[in-house]
Amino acid sequence: MRLSVFLLLFLLSGYSFSQINDRALFSLSPPMGWMTWNLYGENINEALIKRMADAMDSTGMKEAGYNYLIIDDGWQGGRDNKNNIIADPVKFPSGIKALADYVHAKGLRLGIYSDAALLTCAGYTASLNFEEQDAKVFAAWGIDYLKYDYCNAPEDSATAKSRYQRMANALSASGRDIVFGICEWGGRHPWKWAAAVGGNLWRTTGDIRDKWKALPGQSGEGIMDIVKVNGSLDKYAAPGKWNDPDMLVIGLYGAKGPSADLGGTGCTDTEYKSQMSLWCVMAAPLIATNDLTRMNTPTREILLNKEAIAINQDRLGVQAGRIENTDTWEVFLKPLKNGDLAVAILNKSGKEQQRELEFRQLGIEGEYSVRDIWTHKTAAKKNKWKGTVLPHETKLLRLIKR
Template sequence: MNNKIIAGSLVIAFWLSTFSGIAQVNFNDKPELAATPPMGWMTWNYFADKINEKDIKEMADAMVSSGMVKAGYNYLMIDDGWQGGRDNRNQIIADPLKFPSGVKSLADYVHEKGIKLGIYSDAAQLTCAGYTASLNFEEQDAKTFASWGIDYLKYDYCDAPADSATAVVRYKKMADALRNSGREIALGICEWGNRKPWLWAKNAGGQLWRTTADVRDKWAALKPWKDPNDLHSIGAGIMDIVDVNADLAQYAGPGGWNDFDMLVIGLNGKKGPSGDLGGKGCSETEYQSQMSLWSIMTAPLVATNDLRIMSEATKRILLNEDVIAINQDALGKQAERKINKGNWNVFVKPLKNGDYAIAILNRGASAESLSLNWKDLGLDGSYKINDLWLHKAVGNGKKWSGRVLSHETKLFRLSSTDK
């Protein structure tokens, strides 16, 4: 057979296997980079592209002093706006006014505090905010990031083609470059779910992949949507992102996670990226629900508020170790939505030690009561019910009854009492 025909057949076979989700080639050969969902803090929703090394160092300090690092938030991620172009050797450089000491110095600073440093680029010529990006410079930029001590790359997709095939090629090229850089650098694929990355992103080398439009600081979109792509123009709230991801549980697991975008907890309607498209802020109950739902659905937990001035309410939500333990459970199962009826959503997540996490969400506008038999969720037997927000046992047996506030999510850990 003609060599060109053979080569063409192999390419077609690769694409078919990739998009069917059954590719046997596993490019993600270091799942330990994200054995559990990454946790950390990211610059974008608070600072947008107005970032500098002073503010980032202060955030690193606050990650330690507030207890964030102790709780497991061990990545500090620099988003768009750090770039200063390329030098006469085409090596990407940081903006010298924003980062006069350089990124290597900043990485050393955060590493000394037990924090890993993330950075941002884009698989096109320019980033979403119009800065220098990495298309056709993947090998060079990956080695530069490695030399600086970078541990994580958020790789965006603004100004890139709409088709999926090109995205796979571009993301795999950067994943390969990172793997060959001499340093372990996790890759966050950020094409916002438009090309169904849950079907191909892990095989292309990503450890996590965004599944939706950018999150806004609001409970839900202000008008109905049919296609998730509509959320780019109307703004995705907490509930919209939950709904998109409720059908994607099978694609998440150790080494590869559905990325729900950042936690808006503590932003309180701040103007900026999260304040666009109706992002006027959420109630404390709604912020607590985001933490519950992101945790039980094994989403990366990436805060984006000002850690230097956190309220006690924000700390209470972000630093709840019992809730974080659900997110970081080593079994790595994303919760499945077992009930989606009327105002009620109920999610179930199996845990490694045999326990189950249960989230009961009231999406309605007023408080309501619910009686729930565990058998209706597929759980036989009797369980001790631990409320992870009240930090106490609230019952034993084969069912639960109680009142759930508007937009509240009850989060329980069930431990079998059967002998």
């Protein structure tokens, strides 16, 4: 797709800042943070959350922009005698309000999880028919983000829209700005309706597993399986309204936990770097799930790459368009607010490949300085890029007009 056509489609998509609803103002750039589920599942407690809050502060994650600490399923302890939802008193003896205060004191924000049914995916108390009451409780606790799942709920789209709308309305009436993450795994095409019912982001696929891609006959989605779906949904994203291709598996290396299910035996650092590159150009939420207290050097360098994060957080808020898709290559192009362009060149094959990319092929005229986001080196002014791309590597480039 030529650049001029890509920009025209973006402008014709109907997006304008004047049309952002009040809820969209809560997330004008893709949310960044850390979530419990992929590594810890239900095995969570307040000590773990405090430890991760400390690590987000001390490792540079917070400074890099990761500011949401999100508690996934397994925190619930039922309801009290007034039907207020409560935390498990063994896992969270101090309560969620005290935990939120601790997280906020670190300069971070706290997220929590519920489900649009009677029970969550893991079988805990959920929020159906208690939307307004639960939203008020979450607000009183100081919650900043709600991940709202769809296990144990009807399959039809109409019910999903209605249930998500009810919770969005309850959050809006709670008196607190709470980012609303819709998590129905893409089966009902939420990118077509989730923003209209109050979602700030919406999952576009099933749960990610810690693997490059699913093998033939294997279930469970890897990085490439998710890119296949999410990479074609660019016209539905805009500031405050994000396609969510699920969490980052960077740094897990096959660690036991939910992401290790269904063939999730881990990825190479090259593959993890590709996930970061692709999530950044797709303007996806960047939600880490590794053990932040034990990051090795490659994991730190990937998650804390400020130049990659700047592409993800660019305030123009455009998800990259996929402009080439073959058996070997995928190429994405993302316009940036200052007039620069981000290009991601993915080698899907299992062999090292040579690639030359003339900018005119992308509809880009003139010469650019080419900044390699992973080597942090800038080439002289050019009208093309040429290089070696390793198996499963993604070259992430910033084209700087001179």
